[in-house]
Amino acid sequence: MDKFLAMGGYAVYVWPAYAAFFVVFAADLIATAARRRRVLKELRARIARQSARRSP
Amino acid sequence: MNVHSSPTLWNRLVLWYHQMGSPPYFYAFAGRWRPWFIAATLITAAIGLYGGLLLAPPDYQQGDAYRIIFIHVPCAWMSLFTYAFMAGCGLVGLVWRVKLAEILAMEAAPIGAAFTFVTLVTGSLWGKPMWGAWWTWDARLTSELVLLFLYLGVIGLYHAFEDTRQGARAAAFLALIGVVNLPIVHYSVVWWNTLHQGTTVQLFGPSRITWSMLWPLLTMALSTHLYLGWSLLGRARVALLELEGGKDWARAIALKEASRG
Amino acid sequence: MSAPSARTGYVTILRRDLLLAWRRRGEAAFPVLYALIVATLFPFALGPEGALLARIAAGVVLVTVLLAMLLALDGLFRPDVEDGSLEQLLLAPQPLGLLLAAKILAHWLTTALPLLLASPLLAAMLHLPVAVLPVLLVALALATPLMSLLGALVVALTVGTRRSGMLLALMLLPLMVPVVIFAAGAVSAAQQGLPFIAPLAWLGAALVLALVLAPAACAAALRIALDA
Numbered sequence: 001m002d003k004f005l006a007m008g009g010y011a012v013y014v015w016p017a018y019a020a021f022f023v024v025f026a027a028d029l030i031a032t033a034a035r036r037r038r039v040l041k042e043l044r045a046r047i048a049r050q051s052a053r054r055s056p
Numbered sequence: 057m058n059v060h061s062s063p064t065l066w067n068r069l070v071l072w073y074h075q076m077g078s079p080p081y082f083y084a085f086a087g088r089w090r091p092w093f094i095a096a097t098l099i100t101a102a103i104g105l106y107g108g109l110l111l112a113p114p115d116y117q118q119g120d121a122y123r124i125i126f127i128h129v130p131c132a133w134m135s136l137f138t139y140a141f142m143a144g145c146g147l148v149g150l151v152w153r154v155k156l157a158e159i160l161a162m163e164a165a166p167i168g169a170a171f172t173f174v175t176l177v178t179g180s181l182w183g184k185p186m187w188g189a190w191w192t193w194d195a196r197l198t199s200e201l202v203l204l205f206l207y208l209g210v211i212g213l214y215h216a217f218e219d220t221r222q223g224a225r226a227a228a229f230l231a232l233i234g235v236v237n238l239p240i241v242h243y244s245v246v247w248w249n250t251l252h253q254g255t256t257v258q259l260f261g262p263s264r265i266t267w268s269m270l271w272p273l274l275t276m277a278l279s280t281h282l283y284l285g286w287s288l289l290g291r292a293r294v295a296l297l298e299l300e301g302g303k304d305w306a307r308a309i310a311l312k313e314a315s316r317g
Numbered sequence: 318m319s320a321p322s323a324r325t326g327y328v329t330i331l332r333r334d335l336l337l338a339w340r341r342r343g344e345a346a347f348p349v350l351y352a353l354i355v356a357t358l359f360p361f362a363l364g365p366e367g368a369l370l371a372r373i374a375a376g377v378v379l380v381t382v383l384l385a386m387l388l389a390l391d392g393l394f395r396p397d398v399e400d401g402s403l404e405q406l407l408l409a410p411q412p413l414g415l416l417l418a419a420k421i422l423a424h425w426l427t428t429a430l431p432l433l434l435a436s437p438l439l440a441a442m443l444h445l446p447v448a449v450l451p452v453l454l455v456a457l458a459l460a461t462p463l464m465s466l467l468g469a470l471v472v473a474l475t476v477g478t479r480r481s482g483m484l485l486a487l488m489l490l491p492l493m494v495p496v497v498i499f500a501a502g503a504v505s506a507a508q509q510g511l512p513f514i515a516p517l518a519w520l521g522a523a524l525v526l527a528l529v530l531a532p533a534a535c536a537a538a539l540r541i542a543l544d545a
Binding site: 202 | 481487490498502
Binding site: 004007008009010013014016017018020021024025028029032033035036039040042043044046047 | 109110114119120121123124127128131166167170173174177178181182184185283286287290291293294297298301306307309310311313
């Protein structure tokens with residue numbers, strides 16, 4: 001296991017590369033999920049406003 | 057020819073094309089397919105990374121540092137593939153004014169920028185032990201940097217417009233200009249490199265890559281393609297809700313998602 | 318009543334833009350002044366040794382001219398959008414590409430030409446060998462119209478947006494990379510005593526291609542950006 005983590009002495013380069021890979025794509029997915037929540041929330045607020053105006 | 061001789065298949069294809077152009081239909085379609093893309097991405101990534109990090113032997117010259125190849129090269133391929141996809145969708149959007157094509161083009165741009173960014177970061181981390189420098193003005197890296205600027209320009213132009221669809225059309229046009237420009241940039245950078253006899257150490261020359269290294273690389277390439285599907289379908293769904301917020305189908309979904317919690 | 322010919326339209330636009338530029342002729346000095354300031358700063362940053370400056374002179378002049386043109390590029394369509402005359406151009410019966418070509422030519426004459434005339438001064442300030450100066454001037458004479466044409470294409474796309482200088486630079490950079498490489502490559506080849514005709518020929522070929530294609534592409538971009 002230690003040998004695997006050491007990457008033949010290149011751990012300083014290999015693991016940050018893999019970390020960047022995963023962090024960037026995780027950020028992409030999280031940003032999309034957050035945007036989805038925000039859009040749905042705004043949409044529901046809009047519906048609530050419009051129905052409130054229609055039936056005061 | 058074959059297609060015309062069997063009108064039912066042709067009709068079905070035309071029908072499918074038109075159905076796909078309809079936002080509620082595509083929304084449901086993307087929702088059905090997305091879980092499969094997620095599963096396939098994760099499985100292929102697990103297999104590819106296991107093969108690349110554990111099974112593949114160290115390189116006789118680069119030791120274990122070469123293992124960055126399993127993410128660097130698939131991302132580099134995907135940065136170009138995503139650009140081609142974006143430009144193709146942009147062309148369809150510009151010529152036939154298909155709303156969905158515009159959305160797919162614009163939602164593909166940030167994913168492509170992410171692939172390009174990862175390519176640059178991993179390339180830099182690979183270059184440091186191999187070239188002794190974080191950055192060299194090698195033709196491939198330089199073209200990749202220009203590609204990142206192209207993506208950022210497309211994204212920036214898209215967001216500079218008040219009107220989303222107008223922004224999408226302008227940005228799609230910019231993406232198409234980039235298609236013409238990118239090969240010119242690449243060949244001019246290659247020429248520039250030969251003019252200034254710099255440090256042109258090839259990361260991988262014509263070396264024969266062994267099968268035990270090749271199959272994890274190809275699996276990771278497949279995985280990144282599937283990831284494009286995963287991310288793109290999710291992004292397109294949100295963008296459709298955003299754009300079609302005034303329509304009944306989007307409202308129905310907003311209310312349904314609320315009741316689900 | 319028949320519409321005036323395309324040629325008349327072209328000449329009218331060219332004359333109008335030149336007249337407008339002449340009315341505000343003080344502004345034509347701004348890009349030159351900017352280039353002068355940038356070129357002055359380089360020796361302060363790098364030290365006054367002649368050999369070092371001579372080595373980088375051509376590149377500095379090229380990049381400086383490019384940046385100065387970028388600064389002026391925003392003014393290509395902006396006033397016409399604000400006073401509504403661009404909408405008139407879009408509706409004109411003459412081919413839009415041709416009218417835009419006239420505007421681009423007028424813009425090149427009023428912004429790039431002064432820079433071109435000032436470039437020997439910039440080159441002298443940076444100790445560029447006199448023998449190389451003609452090559453630099455030819456390279457600039459080929460590169461600046463290319464920059465104007467490609468710049469117009471990009472500016473046309475941003476016409477419908479809020480003021481955005483940074484975005485313009487970001488969009489223009491990928492298009493400028495080959496132009497800068499070939500123009501600077503020609504001068505540095507000449508400086509090293511190597512043949513320099515090939516990069517100049519490539520620039521010329523690109524210019525001819527851009528002269529034919531860019532105005533039409535610019536027209537298409539303008540129609541998209543204004544949703545006409």
